[in-house]
């Protein structure tokens with residue numbers, strides 16, 4: 001059954017053209033002529049807008065009566081998210097963003113003073129700041145390795161990680177895909193290395209889920225956290241944590257809340273004195289669901305990922321790679337230096353470049369925006385991130401915009 005059709009059946013009156021690779025028909029109000037910024041924030045599709053509107057209408061009509069349908073919606077979503085990352089629904093906890101998943105684990109492990117945690121220089125701060133705070137709180141030692149030669153000499157970098165593991169690491173924290181240059185990390189190798197040395201792997205997967213394959217149970221990833229507003233095409237304010245079943249029993253749910261306990265709602269429906277504070281916290285990933293959730297955001301997330309499920313992340317990645325192929329050579333001819341990984345397995349949805357030396361990047365970005373091309377410049381790289389709704393037909397417009405944007409500075 002098509003995930004989109006299943007949703008449309010629940011949204012009476014919503015009519016949409018078929019979601020097809022390369023079609024932007026679901027984004028009728030998008031201003032940019034070419035939107036290459038899905039690694040930053042995806043614009044909500046017509047289906048996402050319809051799903052939010054329908055849930056909002058339901059709350060407006062029925063008030064608390066809408067809650068149980070929203071709970072059922074999140075259970076459907078939990079199963080879909082689990083499927084996307086090679087997990088089971090019971091491995092998933094729904095969250096407000098990626099950071100909350102990092103926090104849950106950074107404050108959820110049974111740390112010993114002096115435990116060492118490895119982070120990577122160049123990671124998005126989501127996967128660093130919570131570990132710094134945990135280091136201060138629990139007396140951990142934070143160590144950093146550079147990401148610099150991961151793209152060019154993966155074997156050497158893995159050796160450096162192994163050298164750190166030999167000294168002794170409790171946990172390695174890494175992004176599945178690097179936000180600055182799109183490098184897809186060798187997670188299966190990293191997790192095997194970690195486990196050989198008794199360490200665990202934490203993965204920030206927001207730049208991967210929906211476009212780059214991940215297999216939490218198959219590869220043995222210990223913890224994975226993700227937000228919804230990039231490749232999953234939901235809105236901001238939602239995300240999820242996945243915990244490997246072998247790790248869940250050892251978690252210390254220090255950040256538990258009223259909805260983290262077994263049968264948390266019972267007292268709302270039973271008689272007087274049915275409320276007490278002795279209920280055990282659920283020993284499952286969903287203990288992170290601590291209080292009232294972002295119901296509208298999770299409705300949006302289900303609608304954002306429905307076309308991904310129908311089109312298939314593998315087909316989407318191949319489609320996006322074809323766009324990268326068409327952009328990379330001509331942009332290099334124009335003086336940009338490509339940061340794209342040589343190996344196909346290390347590629348992702350992000351195509352990034354160093355700007356030409358004579359070009360001021362913020363000014364280039366502004367000029368591209370004026371020419372109708374939406375891109376980003378994280379940490380000094382020009383980042384282009386097309387998704388299923390971009391097409392090869394847009395490539396000439398991007399190149400023309402680049403020519404005009406470069407000419408403005410070289411004039």
Ligand SMILES: Cc1ncc(COP(=O)(O)O)c(C=O)c1O
Pocket residue numbers: 097098099100124126127175177178179204206207226227228239
């Ligand atoms: C690699 C990476 N991690 C995390 C985030 C964001 O984290 P959060 O969902 O907590 O805002 C981003 C971008 O915003 C990112 O690129």
